[in-house]
Amino acid sequence: MTGTLSAQPGKRAMLSDILVRASALVQSMPGCRAYIVLEDLKDENAVAVFEMWDDKEAHDESLKNPQVRALIAEAIPILAGAPSGGEFRVVSPI
Numbered sequence: 001m002t003g004t005l006s007a008q009p010g011k012r013a014m015l016s017d018i019l020v021r022a023s024a025l026v027q028s029m030p031g032c033r034a035y036i037v038l039e040d041l042k043d044e045n046a047v048a049v050f051e052m053w054d055d056k057e058a059h060d061e062s063l064k065n066p067q068v069r070a071l072i073a074e075a076i077p078i079l080a081g082a083p084s085g086g087e088f089r090v091v092s093p094i
Contacts, residue, residue, distance in 0.1 A: 001051040001059065003085035004040075011078040012039065015047050018075045025067055026051075031058025033094075045080060052090070 007015040016039055023035040033052035040046035053059040062068055 001049075001053070001085060001087050003049045003051070003083050005047050005049070005075070005083045006043070006080040007045045007047065007078050008080045009045060012045050012047060014078055015075060018071055019047060019049060022068065022071045025065075025071070026062050029058070029062050029065070031055065032062065049085075052094075056087075 005015060005019075016037060019037040023037055026032050026035050031054040033054065034050065035052075036050040038048040038050065040048060051059070053062075063072075
């Protein structure tokens, strides 16, 4: 999965911090292979997330975790709009 989130102007560092904390949390959860946070070099408000999960069920289960839900609630007020992204299937060796 990939996602791009746009923070309100001047709040990207706050959003990045929340997502880095999410990364530390979910990488220890069953089925999470990667959760990488990236700041966009061309958009000073954008942060991207690359997630790799064993399956959709593992990802969906992570969203039920109270700590994950708290981080989502912390991020929502600083977002400038709805996140965008996509789901992909790995076809090359990892």
